[in-house]
Amino acid sequence: MKKYTIRDVAKAAGVSHMTVSRVLNNNPRVRANTREKVQKAITEMGYEPNAMARAFVTKKSQLIGLVVSDISNPFYAEISRGIEDKAFDLGYSVIFCSSDENTHRTEACVKNLLRTGVDGMIFTSVHLKEPAAEKLIADGFPVVLVNRKLRNPNCHYVTCNNFQGSYDATEHLINLGYKKIGIISGYSHLSTGLDRLKGYKKALEDHGIPQRPEYIIETSFSADGGFEAAKELLVLKDRPEAIMGGNDYIALGVMDAAEALGLSIPEDFALTGFDNTDFAARSRTKLTTVSQKIYEMGSIAVQIIVDTIDRKNLDYAHKVVLNPNLIIRESCGYQLHKK
Amino acid sequence: MKKYTIRDVAKAAGVSHMTVSRVLNNNPRVRANTREKVQKAITEMGYEPNAMARAFVTKKSQLIGLVVSDISNPFYAEISRGIEDKAFDLGYSVIFCSSDENTHRTEACVKNLLRTGVDGMIFTSVHLKEPAAEKLIADGFPVVLVNRKLRNPNCHYVTCNNFQGSYDATEHLINLGYKKIGIISGYSHLSTGLDRLKGYKKALEDHGIPQRPEYIIETSFSADGGFEAAKELLVLKDRPEAIMGGNDYIALGVMDAAEALGLSIPEDFALTGFDNTDFAARSRTKLTTVSQKIYEMGSIAVQIIVDTIDRKNLDYAHKVVLNPNLIIRESCGYQLHKK
DNA sequence: CCAATTAATGTTACTGGTAACATTTCTTGG
DNA sequence: CCAAGAAATGTTACCAGTAACATTAATTGG
CATH class of the missing domain: 3.40.50.2300 (Response regulator)
Known part of the structure; x- marks a missing residue:
């Protein structure tokens, strides 16, 4: 368990400590048989370079x-x-x-x-x-x-490409016939929240669906955030037919809220997530979501x-x-x- | 952004570098006003000790x-x-x-x-x-x-206390009236797998329920492992009335298998997990499980x-x-x- | 008030590597 | 075969801290 230094190795191999250093660093300026001699000493002694010393000096x-x-x-x-x-x-x-x-x-x-x-x-x-x-x-x-x-x-x-992912998900909902699409988005002081919100808005625009401010809620990327926001969205007189979760956690929170309010997914409203995390395929209702690598x-x-x-x-x-x-x-x- | 050393600070403060080192290490052998002088130089110069050098020497x-x-x-x-x-x-x-x-x-x-x-x-x-x-x-x-x-x-x-957790879960099943209790346990070359298996066996024994080797399967602590093992257990002629998952992942795999075989939980058989991971409360059937800290x-x-x-x-x-x-x-x- | 003691500060050496330069050894071509 | 240049190896210094000991300053008591 003794800790050797390059100088110990050098002495054992009958060379200078710099030659050992060169061998250690694969410096080509070492003759083959010198290298072998040093290598042998290194393995025999079980020498390990001191990472701290090396980090310090380099x-x-x-x-x-x-x-x-x-x-x-x-x-x-x-x-x-x-x-x-x-x-x-x-x-x-x-x-x-x-x-x-x-x-x-x-x-x-x-x-x-x-x-x-x-x-x-x-x-x-x-x-x-x-x-x-x-x-x-x-x-x-x-x-x-x-x-x-x-x-x-x-x-x-x-x-x-969060914009694109969100755009695609929104378009998917539109293609399924949904028009009243709400979004529970991550905070837009986060690029992910902002870009996904933009993708959503652009898709609505491209399909000529007007934005409804009351359908857009920003919250934290968490189940709690999704739960609270969904409770607001789902009691609206004119309830959205589809809700996009800013990520899978938010969507999970929406599911919890739906359950609490006695609503079924997708019968009462559609839901999407984002991230395709492990549990998205294992939640009560299997979640349509956007996978990222x-x-x-x-x-x-x-x-x-x-x-x-x-x-x-x-x-x-x-x-x-x-x-x-x-x-x-x-x-x-x-x-x-x-x- | 220049990197100062204790010697730079020492010069600025008009002391030796050792005095700076002492101040840095809260050595009491420094007079109050010397300490202040040094402290001042440190903050003014924005000196930060070099962690690598320190790690190297200490x-x-x-x-x-x-x-x-x-x-x-x-x-x-x-x-x-x-x-x-x-x-x-x-x-x-x-x-x-x-x-x-x-x-x-x-x-x-x-x-x-x-x-x-x-x-x-x-x-x-x-x-x-x-x-x-x-x-x-x-x-x-x-x-x-x-x-x-x-x-x-x-x-x-x-x-x-994995033994106890498993014992408690088993006893819970027994108290609910279940007698044919199977276990899909984590590998018993892992202490968690082994102890949980022991707890299960001891609880059966204490309640006079004979062990049935065909009800015990060892596998990896994973949904896949649980899925495969459950498929074996659930097609037994004399199917267990309850299955204990070695952990929540295994239990999740069991749920997947149940779904694949058209069986309902808890109607067709009871299921427990272990760990009380986040998704245990959010799975299709909310999972009875053992929580650990x-x-x-x-x-x-x-x-x-x-x-x-x-x-x-x-x-x-x-x-x-x-x-x-x-x-x-x-x-x-x-x-x-x-x- | 000064010697003895203690507290504060300073000096030097050391940690285990690498860089830069110096020296020795080997090639090579005239 | 030897000088010149290249290749191999060695020497010394250095990195930024801390340890150990040396020195200087301050305190205390007879």
């Missing part, structure tokens, strides 16, 4: 900071898994922090990660305006945004951040927008709806 | 390694959140690795974490025999097991590991066993069952 920790809103939220957990796997492949480890969607806590996370010495940070849940992230970017610190974007478009990000987003984000870390001075921004996919299940009915 | 990274079977599994994600929050409070950051329940990958995770220089490791999903973890423990490296335990009891762990387990594990890191030579093992709680919903029916 100013590279091989650590990526990950700021999620809540790691216990399966959506973010899945992004995290995508991030972890790719990071592992590229020789990085990842430290995660939950920000709880809270600017204050986000700042604490960033400070903490900076203190820990991460080489770059990935944010999964920025607000359109997020001072902590923006400051990092301004300072030239490697940052990649996943899932949600900042207002400022001049940064690396990978997202789903969650795991892949994480994986791509790592690719980008490592790129950025390695050749620091990228003068362009990586922008990756993945295509979503409408998954049709039973929550909108299958028949054309009565006019 | 041999302490303030990093905890976390090995979960899969971060995208909500159960582990919630443990992780408990771990993260407590670690944050105690000044640690956490690096996570997903092992996929795979000995090989577990070894890779451990190696990776060791290389990164973590001060200790938390394992959430060891097998009863897990060479990588056992070696660490043998070497005196700080390790805490959460959720699952090793066969070797001489290590720190925090788990739920998932978040708390993580939190306690951090407490223990930090303890262990700080006063390395603990000569006793922390063993924390939390009590589970039976959550009765609708999947077992509410009436006493016909004999």
